[in-house]
Amino acid sequence: MSNLLLFPVLIPLLFAAILLFFPKKIRLQRLIAALGAGLALLAVLFLIAKVKADGIQAVTLGSWDAPFGITMVSDLFSALLVLSATVITLFIIFYSFPTIGVAREQSYYYPAVLFLLTGVNGAFTTGDIFNLFVFFEVLLMSSYMLIVHGGEKPQLRETIKYLLVNIISSALFVAAVAFLYSVTGTLNMADLAVKIPQIEATGILTVIAVMFLVVFGFKAAIFPLYFWLPGSYYAPPIPILALFGALLTKVGVYAIMRTYTLFFTMDTDFTHELLGIIAIVTILAGCIGALAYFDVKKIIIYNIIIAVGVILFGVSQLNEAGVDGAIFYLVHDMLIKAALFFLVGIIAVIFGTSNLREMGGLIKTYPFLGWLFLVTTFGLAGIPPLSGFPGKLLIVQGGFEGPQFWGSIVVLATSLLVLLSVIRIFIYAFWGEPVETVPLKKSTYRKMLIPSVLLVALTVLLGVGAELFMPYISGAGEVLLNPSIYIDAVLKE
Amino acid sequence: MRTNDVMLQTATKVVTFIILMFAVHIFFAGHYTPGGGFVGGLLTASAIVLLMLAYDIETVKKIIPFNYVMMTATGLLLALGTASASIFFNVPFFTHAYDYFDLPLWGKTSLHSAALFDLGVYLVVVGVTMTIIQTIGEDE
Numbered sequence: 115m116s117n118l119l120l121f122p123v124l125i126p127l128l129f130a131a132i133l134l135f136f137p138k139k140i141r142l143q144r145l146i147a148a149l150g151a152g153l154a155l156l157a158v159l160f161l162i163a164k165v166k167a168d169g170i171q172a173v174t175l176g177s178w179d180a181p182f183g184i185t186m187v188s189d190l191f192s193a194l195l196v197l198s199a200t201v202i203t204l205f206i207i208f209y210s211f212p213t214i215g216v217a218r219e220q221s222y223y224y225p226a227v228l229f230l231l232t233g234v235n236g237a238f239t240t241g242d243i244f245n246l247f248v249f250f251e252v253l254l255m256s257s258y259m260l261i262v263h264g265g266e267k268p269q270l271r272e273t274i275k276y277l278l279v280n281i282i283s284s285a286l287f288v289a290a291v292a293f294l295y296s297v298t299g300t301l302n303m304a305d306l307a308v309k310i311p312q313i314e315a316t317g318i319l320t321v322i323a324v325m326f327l328v329v330f331g332f333k334a335a336i337f338p339l340y341f342w343l344p345g346s347y348y349a350p351p352i353p354i355l356a357l358f359g360a361l362l363t364k365v366g367v368y369a370i371m372r373t374y375t376l377f378f379t380m381d382t383d384f385t386h387e388l389l390g391i392i393a394i395v396t397i398l399a400g401c402i403g404a405l406a407y408f409d410v411k412k413i414i415i416y417n418i419i420i421a422v423g424v425i426l427f428g429v430s431q432l433n434e435a436g437v438d439g440a441i442f443y444l445v446h447d448m449l450i451k452a453a454l455f456f457l458v459g460i461i462a463v464i465f466g467t468s469n470l471r472e473m474g475g476l477i478k479t480y481p482f483l484g485w486l487f488l489v490t491t492f493g494l495a496g497i498p499p500l501s502g503f504p505g506k507l508l509i510v511q512g513g514f515e516g517p518q519f520w521g522s523i524v525v526l527a528t529s530l531l532v533l534l535s536v537i538r539i540f541i542y543a544f545w546g547e548p549v550e551t552v553p554l555k556k557s558t559y560r561k562m563l564i565p566s567v568l569l570v571a572l573t574v575l576l577g578v579g580a581e582l583f584m585p586y587i588s589g590a591g592e593v594l595l596n597p598s599i600y601i602d603a604v605l606k607e
Numbered sequence: 608m609r610t611n612d613v614m615l616q617t618a619t620k621v622v623t624f625i626i627l628m629f630a631v632h633i634f635f636a637g638h639y640t641p642g643g644g645f646v647g648g649l650l651t652a653s654a655i656v657l658l659m660l661a662y663d664i665e666t667v668k669k670i671i672p673f674n675y676v677m678m679t680a681t682g683l684l685l686a687l688g689t690a691s692a693s694i695f696f697n698v699p700f701f702t703h704a705y706d707y708f709d710l711p712l713w714g715k716t717s718l719h720s721a722a723l724f725d726l727g728v729y730l731v732v733v734g735v736t737m738t739i740i741q742t743i744g745e746d747e
Contacts, residue, residue: 117694124700128687134680175701186700 118164119171119188121157122196123236126150126203130228140219144211147224151204151231158197165193166586170593170603172241180605181305187241187604191441191590195238195368198448201572202360203231205565209456210353212561213463218264218351226263230256230357237365241604243294244301246369247287250333254280257362260354261346272349279342283332290325297322304604307377307597316380323378323385327370327392334366336426337396340419344403347415352459355411359418360452364444367422371429371440375594382432390430390518394525396423401528404535408470410458410543413535414451417494420532421447427521428509436512438591442580443505445587449573450494450501454536456566457487460559461543466552470539475548483563484544486570491540493573495533501577504584612661619661626654634729635722644725648732655733656740664744675737682730689723 129150136142165171165188174183188196207227214223233253240246258280262273295301297318298309310319328339335343347358370389378385400419407413425447428440460483462468464476477484489500496502506529513522576583593599630650637643658667693702705719 116697117700120694120700124687124691128684128691131680131683131687134683135677137676173699175699177699177702 116171116173118157118161119173119186119193119239122154122161122200123186123232123239125154125157126228126231126235129153130225130232133225133228134222137222138220140216143219143224144207147207147228148204150228151200151207154231154235155197155200155204158193158200161188162190162193162197162586165190166589170600172604172606181300181302184245185241185302185304185604186239187304187600188239189590189593189600189603190586191371191593192238192368194441194445194586194590195364195448196235198445199231199234199238199361199364202448202452202569203227203357205452205456205569206353206357206360208565209356209459209562212558213459214351214353215264221263222259223263226256226259227357229253230260230361232256234361234365238368241303242301243291243303243306247284247291250287250365250369251284253362253365254284257358260357261350263350263354266349269349272346275342276346279332279346283329286325286332287329290322290329293318293322293325302604303372303376304601307601308605310377310380313380319378320381320384323374323381324388326373326378327385327389330366330369330373331392332366334363334370334422334426335396335419336422337392337399340396340399340422343419344412344415347418348411352411352455352462355415356452356455356459359415359455360448363418363422364448367425367444370426371444371594374429375432375437376597376600379432379597386430386432387517390427390521393423393426393430394518394521396420396426397524397528398423401531401535405531408542409468410462410470410539411468413539414454414458417454417532417535418451420528421451424506424509424525427518427525428505428512431509431512431516431518432595433512433516434588434591434595435508436516437594438587439505439508439510439512441505441590441594442583442587443502443509446493446501446505446573446576449569449576450490453490453566453569453573454494456562456569457483457490458539460562460566461487461539463562464551464554465543465549470542473543473549474546475544476551477544478548479551484540486567487544488540489574490570491533491536493570493577494536496529497533499574499578501573501580503577504580616661619657623654623658626650626657630654634725637725638719638721644728645732647725648729649736651729651733652736652740655737659740659744664741673737675734675741677734679731679734679738682727682732682734684727685730686724686727689720689727692720 129146133143133146171188172185174180174185176183230253233249233256236249237246237253240249258277261276262269298306300306300309313319331339347355374389397420400416400423403416404413425440425444428436465473493500493502496506510522510525513519630647633642633650634644634647690701693700703720705717707715707717710716
């Protein structure tokens with residue numbers, strides 16, 4: 115059935131619309147939200163099986179021919195990202211039950227989460243550059259609502275910044291698309307990939323490529339454009355923060371990966387070297403932030419920025435190892451960031467603060483939570499059997515094979531800093547003299563722990579069973595490295 | 608002291624209907640001439656806003672007892688449903704269908720499923736605009 119690839123986008127949209135009818139009935143809201151995310155997950159699993167078996171799925175909406183209608187394309191890369199996004203959203207819905215609070219649940223919280231999932235899945239699936247913009251707006255609108263949801267003072271303050279930055283970057287996005295359209299005369303990504311190599315004036319295309327890097331860099335938080343992220347992500351409550359940290363920046367990363375492998379390949383000496391350098395500086399800037407703060411949320415937030423740098427460094431090398439590594443690391447990072455925010459959320463609730471200096475001795479009262487957190491930190495740093503390892507290994511290998519070997523050395527060295535930054539949370543919060551804690555109901559604790567455990571288990575599975583997932587990853591990388599496969603799938607006949 | 612706005616209210620009673628008829632006209636004209644769901648919805652909302660200016664929010668709520676959030680959701684479902692109907696015919700999403708019908712008063716008329724999608728857009732636009740205005744208007 116040709117419309118299968120649209121189901122992960124349409125199911126959350128349908129359920130979000132249904133949820134608008136009865137905002138006050140919390141039980142029904144929870145049930146239907148979980149049902150929507152669950153059905154979407156089921157659809158993605160079918161989709162991945164189909165893409166693996168039959169190759170790239172593409173459908174052009176409204177039965178128009180390919181470059182004229184809006185094409186939705188699902189290759190393994192986008193299908194994998196849609197899968198991770200849907201899994202994470204499902205867990206976040208479960209994690210929200212005990213944490214988000216009744217008042218927030220009654221004012222359209224779950225519809226906003228599902229609209230966000232619609233936007234994220236749509237952005238991963240679309241094959242049209244302007245449609246990508248529209249899906250960006252869908253997810254940004256939902257994120258505006260979620261970041262201000264509850265209306266506390268810090269949230270209001272940070273929302274203004276977040277809104278301003280994103281409105282400016284969206285306006286730039288429109289301008290960049292307008293430039294690209296005036297040069298090539300098409301908006302379909304596959305058609306762009308055909309037209310761009312035929313254009314001899316590569317100067318203007320390089321300018322447009324850098325413009326796109328700026329636009330997506332705002333969303334993905336790369337080096338000079340990440341200034342808004344630490345403050346804005348700090349404001350909303352933990353489930354929303356987990357949702358943002360796991361999904362939003364990754365959509366920007368995806369967009370950079372897609373555009374920089376599919377069509378901006380005319381002057382790689384300039385554009386991809388620029389991307390590589392920016393990625394390395396992003397890693398360094400993130401490390402400085404992650405080490406500078408004594409606040410559990412801030413530390414993990416800066417780790418988002420580090421991961422964005424690592425992934426983009428892999429992409430900038432444009433060789434098989436680098437791109438495969440970037441895809442693996444992207445999937446790993448989405449899962450592990452959500453897991454880390456979940457765990458940090460539990461820790462912050464137990465202590466009643468997110469300040470590391472006021473914590474201590476939790477391993478005596480919550481031993482399981484402690485060891486779970488330790489496993490997650492090792493996964494983040496990339497210690498061998500866990501999920502951070504294969505991706506980073508491939509990225510480093512890609513760097514040594516590619517033009518920027520010194521970048522690989524930075525990636526390796528900063529892994530130690532990443533480990534240091536998160537192990538500090540473990541040392542301060544779990545070791546030492548026990549500090550007075552806020553009493554936490556056993557059932558609430560269990561409800562928060564179960565989604566976290568499942569998510570950590572998933573990341574462990576991803577690391578231990580890396581060999582199992584590698585065919586999917588390399589299949590995704592193959593499409594990125596050979597745009598002709600993508601073009602043929604979209605512009606068939 | 609409450610000012611006497613009998614002029615405004617009397618004029619509103621007439622003008623509102625003209626605006627509403629014009630909104631309907633613009634809505635149906637969308638396929639062949641400029642217009643469509645978006646402007647049609649905005650015009651309808653402007654008619655309701657005029658009512659709110661001439662009377663007050665409570666009175667207008669009594670005249671038009673709609674929950675605008677639900678109106679938005681209904682419009683969303685209608686638009687989504689029209690687009691998704693193609694899934695059941697196993698053609699690409701958003702494929703529309705049209706045909707010519709002999710209607711009693713209009714004669715030969717082409718009916719297009721895109722009009723239903725437009726109706727969804729119309730409901731969403733009216734719902735969202737009125738939600739914004741009502742929420743700000745009721746804010747103390």
